[in-house]
Amino acid sequence: MSDEPVYLDHNATTPVAPEAAEAMWPYLTDLFGNPSGATPQAARARAAVDRAREQLAALIGARPDEIIFTSGGTESNNLAIRGSAPDARTPVVVTSPVEHPATQAPVEHLRRQHGWTVTEVPVDAAARIRLDRMPGGPLGLGTLILAHNETGTLQPMRAFADAVHARGGVVHADGAQAVGKIGVSVDDLTVDLLSIAGHKFYGPKGVGALYIRRGTPVAPVLLGAGQEHGMRPGTENVAGIVGLGEAAELAGSLLxxxxxxxxxxxxxxxxxxxxxxxxxxxxxxxxxxxxxxxxxxxxxxxxxxxxxxxxxxxxxxxxxxxxxxxxxxxxxxxxxxxxxxxxxxxxxxxxxxxxxxxxxxxxxxxxxxxxxxx
CATH class of the missing domain: 3.90.1150.10 (Aspartate Aminotransferase, domain 1)
Structure with a gap:
């Protein structure tokens, strides 16, 4: 009998699925190519990244070219929120008081560094946003946690998105706790941006993604080369991305x-x-x-x-x-x-x-x- 305590902290992190770890191993050893290169090794690495993009897109009902790989949920939230600012027509963001710090901090950055107006819509006793208290007037961005990391509450994301879109804003959902645990369809939710964290659904830590709906203006936050469609510079974490893709496919089969x-x-x-x-x-x-x-x-x-x-x-x-x-x-x-x-x-x-x-x-x-x- 194991002396390990019963692990009831899966919202903090999950173990890496054996299927994901097995898929990752070759890219930590023999298949070491840089996806941006021109060698045969690079081509194999690029093909692996492309496959993972398809696997993750399938999980959320997106197109592969709408998936940008990142280092995790925090980076995805920053890219979505801060990257939306330069093209926003109105410097007003609407959010809730129950967001994860990875959302709260970049929202506060918009307020302090760029003079945005931040409106927090109150929540009810279940931590669910009060849509009847949504502000009037034009918006630049609406950002809301899809599934609350503490209470587990699911937000009325489709109705929130409709309200934000009606006021001219872009809609971001922090999907870190939801993707892989419940069915998530970006088209059903009508969100423009969706953050994903691999280690919340049996993928490795240090890898995630941001879904960016075609036509949604987002500027890169990090500066460098042109990887990930120019949205996220830096050599791709091939092994982590492969593990994320495998975890996504496995999660889809268990939904x-x-x-x-x-x-x-x-x-x-x-x-x-x-x-x-x-x-x-x-x-x-x-x-x-x-x-x-x-x-x-x-x-x-x-x-x-x-x-x-x-x-x-x-x-x-x-x-x-x-x-x-x-x-x-x-x-x-x-x-x-x-x-x-x-x-x-x-x-x-x-x-x-x-x-x-x-x-x-x-x-x-x-x-x-x-x-x-x-």
Whole structure:
């Protein structure tokens, strides 16, 4: 029996799928060519990158030439948000108060460095944007997280996109937590830009992509040579890109079965917890949410203390600790959740390897921890 704790932190990162690792290996060894070169080795590397572009495009219903490979979700968000600024007709961006820092920081950059007006549309108790509070007047950009990284809440992206487009703006979706976990179609969502992070769906770390709809004006943020259609200079991370492509194809093949299985396990976990801890608060909504995510809080207890006592569970809290002082998640505070409850938040995120036995083990440990004096 393994001594490893039950891993319920798949929203933080996932292990690299064996299929992706196997596909990567030749490009870390024998197939070492530079895709921009003119040698036979370069041609093989270029073909591998092209195939990965096709694999990732197929996962989100895009065309291969609309995929730009990056170093991950943070770079993709920066390219989408900062790259949209030069051609925007109106220096106004609309977003929400529950965005990932990889969105918040480039949005703040537009405000500080370029004088943009930033409007944060409030969210409801489920962290879902209040479309009835959207601002009037022209917009340059709308950026919104597709699936919230803490609560798992899915945003009404199509309606948001329609509202932004009606005001003349370009629409960016931070899809890091959604792509590969649920079906994502860029045409159904009508987004112009979509950020993707490989390590969130069993690809390697340090590689991601930005979908740029044909005709959407985006200027490069990094300066250099002309790789990735001139949008992202620098020699391509061929092995990482190959792994990302393989992970995308694998994720696509599992989209019918795996979300259903994980949602069933998530609800089992919730049932076990609430049966023994009646006061526990479910923060993750029961509908329109990622199937693998359950955020809960034990009132009166710090989430960090619960996890410290639950040695057989590896998960995340909804608070940050700086020099011994705990602060609640800003996103949870934005939903109106009281600070005491927010400090008790635990994010439990399941994955492909999660079993019913894992769920029962984790539930037992968390119940014991919540009932302890720790």
């Amino acid at each position: 019918e079965s795996e979300p259903v299985r994980q949602e069933r396990l998530r609800e089992r976990l919730w049932s076990l917890l609430v049966r023994e801890i009646p006061e526990i608060v479910r923060i993750t909504p029961s509908e329109s949410t990622l199937p693998n995510t359950l955020m809960v809080a034990v009132p009166g207890m710090l989430g960090a203390d619960v996890l410290a006592a639950a040695h057989t569970v590896a998960a995340s809290t909804g608070s940050a600790c700086h020099t011994g002082v705990h602060s609640p998640s800003a996103a949870l505070v934005a939903t109106g959740l009281d600070e005491t409850t927010a400090l008790g938040a635990l994010r439990l995120s399941l994955g492909r390897s999660t079993t019913e036995t894992d769920i029962d083990t984790a539930a037992s440990a968390l119940i014991t921890a919540a009932r302890s004096d720790h």
